[in-house]
Amino acid sequence: MSNQSESNRTSKVMSMSDAIAKYVFSGATVAIEGFTHAIPTAAGHEIIRQGFKDLTLVRQTADIVVDQMLAGGCISTLVSSFVGNSSAGSLGEIRRRIEDSDPVKLNFVEYSHYGMVCRYLAGAQKLPFYPLKSFFGSDLPKINPEIRKVTSPYPNSDGGFDEIYVVPAINPDVTIVHAQRADQWGNIQMWGLTGLQAEAVFAAKNAIVTVEEIVSDEVVRSDPNRTIIPAHAVSAVVEVPFGAHPSFTQGYYDRDNAFYREWTGISGEKESIQNWLKTWVYGTKNHAEYVALMSEETKQRLEVGEAMSLPINYGSRL
Amino acid sequence: MSNQSESNRTSKVMSMSDAIAKYVFSGATVAIEGFTHAIPTAAGHEIIRQGFKDLTLVRQTADIVVDQMLAGGCISTLVSSFVGNSSAGSLGEIRRRIEDSDPVKLNFVEYSHYGMVCRYLAGAQKLPFYPLKSFFGSDLPKINPEIRKVTSPYPNSDGGFDEIYVVPAINPDVTIVHAQRADQWGNIQMWGLTGLQAEAVFAAKNAIVTVEEIVSDEVVRSDPNRTIIPAHAVSAVVEVPFGAHPSFTQGYYDRDNAFYREWTGISGEKESIQNWLKTWVYGTKNHAEYVALMSEETKQRLEVGEAMSLPINYGSRL
Amino acid sequence: METQTNFSIDELLTVTAARALAGKNVVFAGIGLPTLAVSLAQETTSPNIEVIYESGVCGAHPSALPATIADSVLITGSEAVLNLAALFGYVLQGERIDVGFLGAAQIDKFGNLNSSVIGDWHNPKKRLPGSGGAHEVLANARETFVIMRRHTKRSFVTECDFITSASPDRAIAEGARSNAKGVTRVFTQFGVLARENVGEELILTGIHAGVDVAEVIAETGWDLKVSPNLEILPVPTQAELELLRNEIDPNGMYLRP
């Protein structure tokens, strides 16, 4: 009975440059999420191109894109629970900023993985804090005063009242994530590792979602449970194929493990990392040009096979 | 590289009577969940058949199955946030127990819907409590002393420290839910309305999941994101077609709205509800016999159409 | 009313509520008239409305009118289905809802609602279903619209027997942080009661053609104030009635004559 007149409905599709220009600003708190899978690297590069400064970057697993944004001079504070080039070596720029304050000390706010998850959970639910069983006995609360305690109002088995650690809500000015696909209204569909993308988006004042492809309403609505973020939580949808390289997008292209290994060398010297930025970021107008720079050999190496899901029936009464 | 030897792996498939006998006991705290969709009614009927008493029943939307279990003499305490026969009339037995203490007063613990969700969230996460923004100004905390407050350790915008309400964890002795399908190991796949089934199962010491069909590993593993409850959280899987009647199972059969309307009359008098139990529960050995009693007209009326999801690609590197 | 010849009270209520949704984007609908009002608004003033149901459905496009907020027809072809932790935690408490629709057995002048009991909670004359999600809708939606088909002293009361869902007025007085405005519109067979902000009373701001203000006051349990700018609510247009009758509820499932 509902024929919502799509003709008048407002599309959220934007170009990458417009979306970043509209929702990112110098001094903003920006969350860039994606747990190894579907890292919105292309969006990070556009932030570098547009030259935003003094960002508080919130990212659970701070990896290559963070090293690149640091080298691009975008970040003054980093909130994270893992600063490493997963099983592939190290991140030169982050280590220079933390170990040598070169060129200047990075303000690093350290959490555990679940501590980061809980900050987004509180943010998404507009709670002042979120409780978790972590941190007892650890040195993390000593170096991170944001990690605090509350007392449970319910007696424990001994009749006492236990304390429990809590972390504060994070509500980024903008959260940026990447997914396989979306419709033009902003319904985001994702599969494989979905990480904490939904929580990071719901926690944010605005959300930019980059996708491998924008698909028709029929595709999205054939499988509404596949939508991990509903349209109303999304500010802009950007179609950017290969937008997660060098990370992977399940079913589209694989992780560029060779590049992760190369990064240890590239980031080892300030000059080499700046040269890399010159070629791949400053030297490209947009991600299409970045992809054009990728060798055919690389693209072939990242190709994935076919492993299709079996259809299910959403049918209702006749 | 992994050829986990399925031959030696232990199946969790059980008969309904064995599963209920093994995990339910008189005096137990039993959660039966399903938000209008996929209510495990067949399991509720087996609890009545086996004559368990003095249960603390936890159910967010207490509807027909609760009225039936009350009439079966199974329940002494009900924890719920909605006691109604959704848009179809009323629940005679619950009203007699609350309004007339007939035959005896029901101990009713009232929450709001999100209050119930949060009790399961705390239970699933083994937290002592879960914070939510509900309950301020409401009379619910006055009649439910389990609803308490904590003070946030983070200053608000005025520099003060806000109070917030919390609810206590619930950890049922057993949680029972219904889903479309599972594999023999206990990986539960569900679509359409998924409610709070995953949280209720993770919160429980044991979990029984009834399903429309047990499917092959290949079906489940073709779409791992469709698994809303992983095997390790499930104690028993029971195959019971039509196991949610008179509620519905998306893609399998529709809601029996006519029966919901009839229930107002059936439950209106103690005699008529007991007669109904005699015929449909005590008079049947198991749910197969219950289904056999359903008229062909009813089964035809509940048939659903076909609305298949479009396949997605889970492919990885070649 | 003389207009009765042209359209029913249900149609009048639905059209009036639909017009009040102009410019709204995220609407939490109940079953029945609210669903019809949202559909009408989507096809007229508010094409951007994303309709959300308590069951977890976002962007429903049902092929038939739903019988419950969890009807299978709401799921098929919808834009998203969320679990309840996300629907209540991220969408409702996350303050994503512009307008929530609610009903109630009792409402007072500040928009406190009772859906739990008639009489004393411990020994009720009548046990009602309870909060469901109503408490969270009123507490978290930017504003709440209430549809009451029968405006009488029994439901428009000076004091609710039990406050299931509290107005932000009461919540804030107890120390809550709230961005909700509570009940801003009540649609009844007589017209519209309204308030714009927390702390204000619901007053009579509009009546349907032919309604006697004295009767409305007489049927209200509290000393109902009448707006100095009381308006006679415009009647449904032929276009609106045709959409309702031919497209949205062709079988008269909810629009009773």
Added chain:
Amino acid sequence: METQTNFSIDELLTVTAARALAGKNVVFAGIGLPTLAVSLAQETTSPNIEVIYESGVCGAHPSALPATIADSVLITGSEAVLNLAALFGYVLQGERIDVGFLGAAQIDKFGNLNSSVIGDWHNPKKRLPGSGGAHEVLANARETFVIMRRHTKRSFVTECDFITSASPDRAIAEGARSNAKGVTRVFTQFGVLARENVGEELILTGIHAGVDVAEVIAETGWDLKVSPNLEILPVPTQAELELLRNEIDPNGMYLRP
């Protein structure tokens, strides 16, 4: 050791760890040797093991050895993929894990782990990746197995430079409620350090054939105690080695010579 001719240290460590998984059901694995140990256990002593990765994968059945804990090959054909709120909240903090595998830069005699910094946290000599999920694994898994391929004074320390992941001993002392036993096994090139319960020290309970106990003590930063029942660990069987070499890691991705 003379046995070197028959199998490598990596094979020895993997087989020893796999045998320790006998009877376990839910195992949280890291990449590399832990993944190999779980696969070997699944195919020998523990067919019921459901392997879980921090990325959210439950019941992985990869077609090739994963390069990371989030490798696409872990997702394809797996039994379930959970988001991180569920993986960390319901599975880890929900106390569903029997055994968690971890590594660390430093470990002390009670199984406190450092993966954050070498030196002072504020001005570190070396910045390490940090906790990741290690803190939650040690805090919530029923017990934790640690694999350290290089047992030296630099990693087996009297006091960690920074305690990223605390033993339950320290957590309980600060007021935590914990059912975790902390680090119960440490597998190294020398043998096995073990403890059964909270409050106990990790002591040397087993050595590989040909290992000199004095060398182990010399390479341990704390006053390592030796079990009165010190055992010489049984060497890998031909069947175990064939599974590792022909089936589990045929290309020697992790099993270095």
